[in-house]
Amino acid sequence: MLFDLNHxxxxxxxxxxxxxxxxTINAGDYLTITGPSGSGKSTLVKALAAxxxxxxxxxxxxxxxxxxxxPIKYRREVSYCVQQPTLFGxxxxxxxxxxxxxxxxxxxxxxxxxxxxxxxxxxxxxxxPIEKLSGGExxxxxxxxxxxxxxxxxxxxxxxxxxxSENKAIIHDLINHLNxxxxxTIIQITHDTEEIAMANRLIHIVGGQLVDESxxx
Amino acid sequence: xxxxxxxxxxxxxxxxxxIALFIAWREKLGxxxxxxxxxxxxxxxxxxxxxxxxxxxxxxxxxxxxxxxxLIIFNASYNAMKRSALKSFKISLAAIAIGTIxxxxxxxxxxxxKLVPFQIIPITGMIASNAMIAVGLCFKTMEQAFxxxxxxxxxxxxLGADLKDATLPIIRLSIKTAMQPTIDGAKTVGIVSLPGxxxxxxxxxxxxxxxxxxxxxxxxxxxxxxxxxxxxxAYLGYREYFNARKQLKSMN
Numbered sequence: 096m097l098f099d100l101n102h103x104x105x106x107x108x109x110x111x112x113x114x115x116x117x118x119t120i121n122a123g124d125y126l127t128i129t130g131p132s133g134s135g136k137s138t139l140v141k142a143l144a145a146x147x148x149x150x151x152x153x154x155x156x157x158x159x160x161x162x163x164x165x166p167i168k169y170r171r172e173v174s175y176c177v178q179q180p181t182l183f184g185x186x187x188x189x190x191x192x193x194x195x196x197x198x199x200x201x202x203x204x205x206x207x208x209x210x211x212x213x214x215x216x217x218x219x220x221x222x223x224p225i226e227k228l229s230g231g232e233x234x235x236x237x238x239x240x241x242x243x244x245x246x247x248x249x250x251x252x253x254x255x256x257x258x259x260s261e262n263k264a265i266i267h268d269l270i271n272h273l274n275x276x277x278x279x280t281i282i283q284i285t286h287d288t289e290e291i292a293m294a295n296r297l298i299h300i301v302g303g304q305l306v307d308e309s310x311x312x
Numbered sequence: 313x314x315x316x317x318x319x320x321x322x323x324x325x326x327x328x329x330x331i332a333l334f335i336a337w338r339e340k341l342g343x344x345x346x347x348x349x350x351x352x353x354x355x356x357x358x359x360x361x362x363x364x365x366x367x368x369x370x371x372x373x374x375x376x377x378x379x380x381x382x383l384i385i386f387n388a389s390y391n392a393m394k395r396s397a398l399k400s401f402k403i404s405l406a407a408i409a410i411g412t413i414x415x416x417x418x419x420x421x422x423x424x425x426k427l428v429p430f431q432i433i434p435i436t437g438m439i440a441s442n443a444m445i446a447v448g449l450c451f452k453t454m455e456q457a458f459x460x461x462x463x464x465x466x467x468x469x470x471l472g473a474d475l476k477d478a479t480l481p482i483i484r485l486s487i488k489t490a491m492q493p494t495i496d497g498a499k500t501v502g503i504v505s506l507p508g509x510x511x512x513x514x515x516x517x518x519x520x521x522x523x524x525x526x527x528x529x530x531x532x533x534x535x536x537x538x539x540x541x542x543x544x545x546a547y548l549g550y551r552e553y554f555n556a557r558k559q560l561k562s563m564n
Contacts, residue, residue, distance in 0.1 A: 166558040171472030
């Protein structure tokens, strides 16, 4: 198993945002998470993304306690695309340049253009000013930013909420490609029935607690 | 020499405060009490400093001079910290002390000033107070930027950025904002303002052409201090927003 959560709780101001979560996620899984707003879904994925740590319990990744892992290396392996992401800098290029920059690597436009093609954006989009992008285009670019260096796990927080069917379809194709062809583990918060159907697992979180995991389809 | 301030003329000059008080009272600004306290404080502080400086300059002991310089730096650091949300005296002290010592050392090595109390103490005061303003502004800008750009910092972390890469725009903005008043001041010096150092020398009868040389030195030293102090404050300060696990402390 890739992730193993043992009695994980996250507590803020004496309130349990997550209470006693037990969950395993296997490599290659496509897991969807649903639940009412404020139920702890985002808290769970933030913990999986090493943005916050469990206050109680143990979160193991690849057999190791997450607290023992280097957070920077970990986040490069377990990439998290937040809800309503912001774009960096002035142009699309600035956004793709960032993952190269933090790895001290030279920007490779040819490689990036292949990714752009996967979400049906032309190579000329590299020089597009970010304020000229539509909501769907912004979301596609933010997603690509997370996968330029092929993470092992991709965490998605309501990435298609508010998008039209055309944009949704493009993103669904990308997610399926990543999961099926590149064997990237997908963990996705969503309310979209189509996405829930695409996944092989579904969990519900209510009031910080895991309720009736439906397991493998 | 045309300097004719004596106790009697000071007393009459004090009438100017009455005008300020009258305006505050008439316009119901609620500043009268504050103003009276400020004036009394200013007079008492300056009288004490006058006597202390006279004594120290008369003593002419290097170690006493250095203690006074250290006191000025400590005070400046404490005040810069007090004004900021980032309650770190250590960072404030490191930024102001290093900024002041490097600038002071540069001036001494360049032969612009000598290691004597009547030069070191006032110059230390000017440098440290400029560093204090720069560090205060740097911290304030950083606090606001971490609020405004929080989401972007989080997203950069999720992409696997190290803290510096995630925070670089905030670091740059903080240093830039902290240095801006000193740069603006340098641009208008002599055109808009005739600053204290130069005015004081001219007042005391020094040839203006000589006085401006001191002012040029002051301009150089303030620029150097502001840049060193804000650079150190920003690069030490941004780490305070993260924990050892490279997570934003304000994350929940």
